[in-house]
């Protein structure tokens with residue numbers, strides 16, 4: 075029996091994941107909503123790839139929890155209102171292994187491991203933590219990577235102003251084949267065009283509050 079088909083397991087994993095994300099957002103309110111937006115967009119993208127049900131569940135949970143390891147990064151680095159030094163960035167990069175360690179503690183979350191651990195790997199092998207490249211990077215991690223990068227680029231950060239959606243899309247395309255998987259960028263472009271352009275107007279995904287409402291209503 076897989077995660078989606080067993081309502082008891084499914085419910086328990088999702089409730090635990092939501093609690094963990096709430097804890098992360100209390101620590102880092104500046105990124106509030108990021109985890110949910112990445113969850114929502116990754117979920118749509120997984121459907122475009124027609125993932126098997128178990129992989130789809132792992133993508134959704136992993137996308138929601140992808141940055142949970144930031145809970146283990148000290149505030150002076152996580153909330154620093156300026157660029158990180160090399161040493162600080164080295165510490166920040168540990169959030170992927172810290173996240174993998176956190177979710178490995180729970181049998182109901184272990185299926186979320188790949189997006190959490192590998193969402194900063196790059197197709198050209200220059201990512202972290204393991205420098206995996208190409209097909210060695212799991213598809214659900216490559217999907218999370220593209221969606222995470224898009225949302226990060228289009229969100230105002232402490233010291234980095236947001237790019238417009240068009241600028242972020244151009245950046246994803248520019249880095250397809252080096253940082254990002256080309257097929258995933260193409261699928262994301264297809265999704266973006268269908269979701270963001272309605273009557274020639276570009277719209278946002280939806281507000282954090284709307285998204286949380288949707289999450290409570292539509293997760294089944």
Ligand SMILES: [Fe+2]
Nearest residue numbers: 140141193194
């Ligand atoms: Fe991350």
